[in-house]
Structure formats: C-alpha cells, structure tokens
Amino acid sequence: MNLSNNMMESVVKKHFPKKRIKEIVDKGEVIKHSFKIIFEDGEGIYVKVKMHPDWGDLKHEEKVTEMLLEKGLSAPRVLAVDMSKAIIPYDYLIQEEVKGEKLLNLLVKEDRQEILDVYEAMGRYYSELHSIKNDKSGLWSDNPKELLYPVSPNDYMYDAEIINGSGKLALESGMITQNNYNRIVSIWNKNMEYLKDHEPSLINLSSFIWNIYLYKINGDWQVTKLMALSDVIWWDTAFELALIKYPVFYDIDKDMWQAFLKGYGHPVEEKRLVLYSIMQKLCAAAGVYMEPQIKGKEEWISKALKNIDTYLDSIETV
Numbered sequence: 001m002n003l004s005n006n007m008m009e010s011v012v013k014k015h016f017p018k019k020r021i022k023e024i025v026d027k028g029e030v031i032k033h034s035f036k037i038i039f040e041d042g043e044g045i046y047v048k049v050k051m052h053p054d055w056g057d058l059k060h061e062e063k064v065t066e067m068l069l070e071k072g073l074s075a076p077r078v079l080a081v082d083m084s085k086a087i088i089p090y091d092y093l094i095q096e097e098v099k100g101e102k103l104l105n106l107l108v109k110e111d112r113q114e115i116l117d118v119y120e121a122m123g124r125y126y127s128e129l130h131s132i133k134n135d136k137s138g139l140w141s142d143n144p145k146e147l148l149y150p151v152s153p154n155d156y157m158y159d160a161e162i163i164n165g166s167g168k169l170a171l172e173s174g175m176i177t178q179n180n181y182n183r184i185v186s187i188w189n190k191n192m193e194y195l196k197d198h199e200p201s202l203i204n205l206s207s208f209i210w211n212i213y214l215y216k217i218n219g220d221w222q223v224t225k226l227m228a229l230s231d232v233i234w235w236d237t238a239f240e241l242a243l244i245k246y247p248v249f250y251d252i253d254k255d256m257w258q259a260f261l262k263g264y265g266h267p268v269e270e271k272r273l274v275l276y277s278i279m280q281k282l283c284a285a286a287g288v289y290m291e292p293q294i295k296g297k298e299e300w301i302s303k304a305l306k307n308i309d310t311y312l313d314s315i316e317t318v
Contacts, residue, residue: 003049007088008035011047014087015080015094019043030290031056031230036097044097045079049090058083058093059142061229065095067144067202073128074098074224100213100224104294107209107250116259118214118221119252122244123263125223126237130266132202134234144234153235154195161279162188166286175285175305183312184278191275191315198236198272205231207243209250210292238272246277248284249294249301271315278311 005024012021020040027034032048032055039045050056058081068075076095083091106118137154138147149156161167163185171181188195204211206228215224245257261268281304283289291297 003033003035003088003090008037008047010087011082011092011094012037014082016045031228032093046076046095046097047092048095049088049092051090056230057141058091058230060140060232061093063142063144064202064229064232067132068129071128071132073125074222075229076225098213098225100215102210103212103214104209104250104292106214114221116255119256119259120263121214121221122212122223123260123265125263126240126244126260127264127266130201130203130237130240134200134202137198137200137233137235139233147234152196153233154192157279158188158192161283161288166279166282166288169286170282170305175301176282176308180305180308180312183309184282187312187315188275188279191271195236195272195275198238200234201237202232203235203237203240204228205233205235205239206289207240208289208291209247210294236272236276238269239276241268242273242276242280245273246280248280248289249291249297251300274311274315278308281305281308281311 003026008024009021012019016039021037022040023038025036025038027036027046029051031052033051034049035047037045037047048056048058050058062078062081065075065078069077076098078093078095080094081092082094085091103118103122107115110118134144136147137152139149139153140147167176167181167184170176171178176184204226207226211227212223213225213227214221216222244260245252284291285301285305
C-alpha cells in the first residue's frame with residue numbers, strides 16, 4: 001500500500017486537531033517512510049511510518065530519545081507513537097523538527113577551520129553519549145535494562161559479518177582473497193576476549209557521516225540530532241568511535257581526529273578501532289548500510305579492500 005497525503009492529513013487531524021497544514025513533503029523511504037509536515041504557523045514535524053514489521057522499533061526510538069534529552073543531549077522530541085493502526089494501517093512515530101545539516105554536506109561546503117570546529121563539537125556530544133552506561137552489552141527494546149538476547153554483540157557480529165555475511169560475500173565475490181578472509185577471521189578470533197572486555201555504553205551502530213546533523217548555535221557548532229536511533233544499543237564505544245575516525249566512504253585526516261579527541265576528552269584504544277573498522281569496511285563493501293549517493297564511493301571501497309592487509313598488520317603493532 002502506498003502512503004498518501006490524505007493519510008498524513010488523517011494522522012495530523014488526530015494528533016494536532018487545531019493545526020492547519022501548509023505543506024506535506026514526502027522525504028522518501030529508507031528504514032521508515034518519512035513525511036515532513038509544515039503547519040501554517042511555521043512549525044514543522046516529521047511523521048515516520050514503519051513500513052517493515054521487523055525494522056525500526058518505534059518504542060525503542062522513543063526511549064532512546066528520552067534518555068538523550070534527560071542527559072541534556074540534543075534530539076528531536078517524540079510527540080506521539082501510535083501502534084494501533086486505527087488511523088493508517090501502519091505504526092508511526094511523530095517527532096518535532098530540529099535544525100541541523102548532515103555532516104556529509106558540511107564536509108563538502110565548509111572551510112577547514114569550520115570542519116575542525118565541527119569535529120570538536122562531535123567529540124563533546126559523543127563524550128556525553130558514551131557516559132550513559134549499562135552492566136551488559138546487547139540489544140534492547142523499550143526497556144533499556146532488559147536485553148532481548150543473551151548473545152554478546154561481539155560474538156553475534158563475528159559470526160554474522162566476519163565469518164558469514166559481509167566477510168563471506170567479499171570472499172566469494174573476489175573483493176578479498178582467501179588469505180585476507182582467513183587473516184580477518186583469525187585475528188578477530190584471537191582478539192575476541194580483548195574486545196569483550198569493555199564497559200557497555202550507549203552507542204549508535206549507524207553513526208555515519210549522513211546520519212550526524214549539526215547546527216551553529218550562538219556561533220558554536222553543536223550536534224543537534226543523530227538519525228537511525230533504532231540502531232542504538234549497549235556496546236563497546238570503540239565500535240562507534242571507529243565510525244568517526246575511519247568513516248565508511250570517506251577519509252578524515254589527523255587534524256580532524258585530533259579535534260574530535262579534544263572534544264571527547266577520553267583515551268581511545270587504537271587496536272579496538274582498527275578491529276571494528278575492518279568489519280565496518282566489509283559491511284560497507286557488501287552494501288549493508290543503505291547509504292545515500294556519495295561521490296567516490298566505489299573508489300573508496302576498492303582502496304579500503306586493497307589495503308586490508310595493511311589494517312591487519314597494524315593490529316599487531318598497536
């Protein structure tokens with residue numbers, strides 16, 4: 001079933017009966033189908049419709065947002081979650097509009113100093129995010145303290161992406177050699193207990209350059225929102241930090257990383273970052289991340305996989 005403006009008007013009528021709609025903008029579908037509603041008074045909201053039964057836990061996203069706001073971190077407030085299917089035949093979530101621009105776009109258009117300031121602001125944001133702790137790592141739904149599965153994220157990702165999934169696909173498609181594959185499997189297996197020895201923190205598995213939004217407030221850059229909050233779990237902060245230092249489909253330089261660390265203010269273990277980054281590179285090459293159009297993406301994938309032995313060698317020296 002295709003979603004229509006009439007359906008969005010019905011949603012708005014239920015939750016905002018006194019508001020008059022000026023415009024409905026279809027923002028397209030990735031995990032959810034999103035619509036921006038602009039009211040005549042200038043206020044904007046987003047309606048995110050869950051199109052896939054197994055993707056995008058709305059109650060989880062609502063709880064993550066509450067946790068971020070309680071910590072003083074910027075995030076769009078959830079105004080409503082409706083899972084009754086009484087208005088439209090899908091579950092949906094309504095969020096307030098929060099200003100911000102994708103990091104992906106800022107990297108293209110901002111000058112050098114602005115980009116360094118952006119990364120320092122990101123460091124401050126992730127420092128606060130990672131201060132939210134738990135006693136165990138794992139997936140959860142609407143109750144942060146109740147894990148959905150007993151399996152460690154490290155064990156799960158090792159099996160699902162390193163041995164099978166992206167790793168197997170990269171091998172069978174000729175993107176990596178049998179020797180590459182064997183080394184990755186062996187090094188991850190050798191370092192499994194090391195990776196499991198971490199303090200579980202709140203992290204977003206999808207902290208990609210197209211999912212981080214920033215805005216200049218009173219002359220200072222601030223992270224205003226992270227997208228894909230249904231991908232927030234308890235796990236090792238190094239997984240998320242690897243996506244910052246070694247982002248998929250993009251390369252940052254030493255000064256940008258140092259700016260991030262200045263804002264972050266905590267020690268970072270390079271070995272962990274490289275181990276997770278190898279997995280992330282395989283996932284990126286396999287098309288796991290449902291990324292937007294990014295200039296130079298294929299060249300980045302080719303270079304990343306061509307240099308996979310260099311990354312593996314570096315683990316032995318850090």
